[in-house]
Amino acid sequence: MLKREMTLGIVVVVAVCLLAAAPAAVSPDDVSQLGKKLTPMGAIQAGTDSGTIPPWEGGIKAPIPGWKSGQHSPDPFPEDKPLYRVDSSNYEDYAQFLSAGQMAMFQRYPDSWYMDVYPSRRTVAYPEDIYAASVENASTASLTPDGNGVNNCRRTSPFPIPENGLHGIWNHMLRYRGESIQRTIGQVAPRPDGAYTMVRIEEQVLWRYNREGMTSANS
Known part of the structure; x- marks a missing residue:
């Protein structure tokens, strides 16, 4: 051995x-x-065929209006709404996208743990x-x-x-x-x-x- x-x-x-x-x-x-x-x-510039990931179009090139150095960054898309919610009733439908730890949270806290899924954004610049x-x-x-x-x-x-x-x-x-x-x-x-x-x-x-x-x- x-x-x-x-x-x-x-x-x-x-x-x-x-x-x-x-x-x-x-x-x-x-x-x-x-x-x-x-x-x-070096990232793929195009989005996915399904549209879940959009194309990169240059990102956010300037600070969000009203932001000052030392502050937390404000939400650049406050109008965005969740596309759907993953909770204990449906998390198994999304198992391929979830880690073992995330699935364990749904199992341990079935009444309070959930994930709201928002539209993807490519904001880097x-x-x-x-x-x-x-x-x-x-x-x-x-x-x-x-x-x-x-x-x-x-x-x-x-x-x-x-x-x-x-x-x-x-x-x-x-x-x-x-x-x-x-x-x-x-x-x-x-x-x-x-x-x-x-x-x-x-x-x-x-x-x-x-x-x-x-x-x-x-x-």
């Missing part, structure tokens, strides 16, 4: 090393789809230079030989057309989140009886890589 486990471990390590050493292989034709069939960030950086990164970015770093990218996710898991990991870590943030966070894990302990977190973060003017050379 030990021998088999060690052999499997060696195979996995070799496979990961080969994956990490593989260069980016996005073709010029694929890159040309960014901003066309794909959004500049980024600065124009972030779109430009994303398209550039698609042609230039590459993993370091050990997969623990990236080269030749700037300001946002390096692989808008990811080809493996490491690309996805680096896309998440280097995604554009603005240049800095100061926030207060409250976290709770309620117990079944409703009791909880509040954990308060104060954060001040500077994302140097995301800052305006950053290049692949000075990131």
Whole structure:
């Protein structure tokens, strides 16, 4: 058993090393789809045939009127109404869309737990230079030989057309989140009886890589 486990471990390590050493292989034709069939960030621009997900049309490009820095963001679509409600009487009809935990909530709290389902919206929007950086990164970015770093990218996710898991990991870590943030966070894990302990977190973060003017050379 030990021998088999060690052999499997060696195979996995070799496979990961080969994956990490593989260069980016996005073709010029694929890159040309960014901003066309794909959004500049790499998502499918079209909506679904069923209409449940709409096409991306640029998102919300300006703050909601009346919003001020430090406030919670207001609802940009206050006129939206629920399309339908999922509750203990019909949740099994939507089982393919629900997690095990969500279904457990319907079972444990059949009289009070429900989900109102609203129309989908695609509201994301980024600065124009972030779109430009994303398209550039698609042609230039590459993993370091050990997969623990990236080269030749700037300001946002390096692989808008990811080809493996490491690309996805680096896309998440280097995604554009603005240049800095100061926030207060409250976290709770309620117990079944409703009791909880509040954990308060104060954060001040500077994302140097995301800052305006950053290049692949000075990131």
